[in-house]
Amino acid sequence: xxxxxxxxxTASKAAKCLVAPIERQLDYLxxxxxxxxxxxIQLKMxxxxxxxxxxxxxxxxxxxxxxxxxxxxxxESVSRINEVARKFLDDERNAKKWYFNRLCPNLKSxxxxxxxxxxxxxxxxxxxxxxxxxxxxxxxxxxxRMSTLKGIMEALTSIDIQIIGIYGIGGVGKTxxxxxxxxxxxxxQLFDExxxxxxxxxxxxxKIQGEIANVLGLKFDQETEPERAYRLCQRLxxxxxxxILDDIWARLDLKAVGIPFKDEHEGKDIYEEGKDALKCKxxxxxxxxxxxxxxxxxxxxxxxxxxxxxxxxxNFFKKMAGDGVFLI
Numbered sequence: 001x002x003x004x005x006x007x008x009x010t011a012s013k014a015a016k017c018l019v020a021p022i023e024r025q026l027d028y029l030x031x032x033x034x035x036x037x038x039x040x041i042q043l044k045m046x047x048x049x050x051x052x053x054x055x056x057x058x059x060x061x062x063x064x065x066x067x068x069x070x071x072x073x074x075x076e077s078v079s080r081i082n083e084v085a086r087k088f089l090d091d092e093r094n095a096k097k098w099y100f101n102r103l104c105p106n107l108k109s110x111x112x113x114x115x116x117x118x119x120x121x122x123x124x125x126x127x128x129x130x131x132x133x134x135x136x137x138x139x140x141x142x143x144x145r146m147s148t149l150k151g152i153m154e155a156l157t158s159i160d161i162q163i164i165g166i167y168g169i170g171g172v173g174k175t176x177x178x179x180x181x182x183x184x185x186x187x188x189q190l191f192d193e194x195x196x197x198x199x200x201x202x203x204x205x206x207k208i209q210g211e212i213a214n215v216l217g218l219k220f221d222q223e224t225e226p227e228r229a230y231r232l233c234q235r236l237x238x239x240x241x242x243x244i245l246d247d248i249w250a251r252l253d254l255k256a257v258g259i260p261f262k263d264e265h266e267g268k269d270i271y272e273e274g275k276d277a278l279k280c281k282x283x284x285x286x287x288x289x290x291x292x293x294x295x296x297x298x299x300x301x302x303x304x305x306x307x308x309x310x311x312x313x314x315n316f317f318k319k320m321a322g323d324g325v326f327l328i
Contacts, residue, residue, distance in 0.1 A: 028114040029107065034221070035117040036092060041210065042124040043085055048198070049128050050078050077127050085120055092117070125214060145177060148303050152181050155301045156190055156242070156281055162261070163254075163282045165292035165299030174285050174305045178244050181283060185242050191281070196244040199252060208257050212236075212243060225256065232258030236280040248286040252297050 028035070053075065057067055092113055155161050166174050182194040195215040197208050209228045213220055218235050220228050236243075237260060245252065255261065260280060284299055286292055292299040 028111050028118070031221070032110050032114040032117075035114045035121065039085065039088070039117045039121040039124065042121045042128065042214070043082070045211065045214075046078065046081075046124050046128040050075075074127070081120070081124055081127055085124065088113075088116055088120055145173070145305070148305060149177065149180065149184075152177075152283070152303055153184060153188075156181070156185060161300045162280075163284060163297065163299045165289070165302035166283060166285045166305060167287065167289045167292060167302060168305035169307070170287055172305050172307055175246055177305060178246065178283055178285055182242060182244055191240045191242045193239060193241040194244065195241065196246060198246050199248045201249045203248075203252055205256055208245075212258075216241070229256060229258035233260050236260055238279070240279045242281050242283065244283045244285070246285045248284055248291050248297075249288070250291055252284075252291075254282070254297050 053071065057071065057075075095109055095113060152164060152166070155164050166178055168174050179196065182196065185191050186194055193215050195212050197211045199208065205225050206228070209225070209232055210220065213228075213232060213235075216232075216235050216239065218231065220231070223231070236258065243259060259282060284292055284297060289302060289304075291297075292302055
């Protein structure tokens, strides 16, 4: 009898060991299309981050500054992973043609491609995440902006403020200021994660949800927007995260995205032990202050980013243009 128990226990353990690999293989087969699409999304996001880094490098080059080795190494990593991804997507397109001609997919090939897509997407995300704050290298610490930056940082440490607004006319430097806020927030260990999402004129809720979820390591399947919002809201209550929503033109329903409001969520204070505060804080950026006053996105404190004073603007222009500037 005792021997039978030992045999059954051993068989049970063996079965469990076999189930996990089988589930992973099925996951690769069933989520083939979503894994490939996720890779494409990650590549697009990496391209956006690289564009910001390229701009910072261009500014530094024109100012005669040396490019830091870590930035050069990061750009090399981007080039390498882009080449890997390009080759993969070529192979995937060729495989699609093969499937179409034979009307029956090769399951082994599909499994391998899906697995490679998931692995490559993870590598792309890691490179993207490590490079996101290189985009602040071109940030200028203007004296006239220091009080605004200080005010925003103080607001982020307040247990009574969850949503902070930044507004001002186009091209005045709102996004660069917000990125500097994100950079300092991580340096000061106010948050474990910072995510920046470009909203634009026509907000895409699923896209916004996906970009925030990527930073959290949260994987969506085929859920509806409300289902994704519920899962995202739960996850945002578990981590210290700063969400920066850039270029908002009109009302954005944060609840529909899955961003919790203070009256919907309780979490341990991330600044003072023993008090209640949200772990998730939000910075919203807009040209229009009215957009920040929406009942679905009511910023509790708003900061105006004004045009630079004439002296600062002229000095910055000379720095950007180099030695070729002359007064006539």
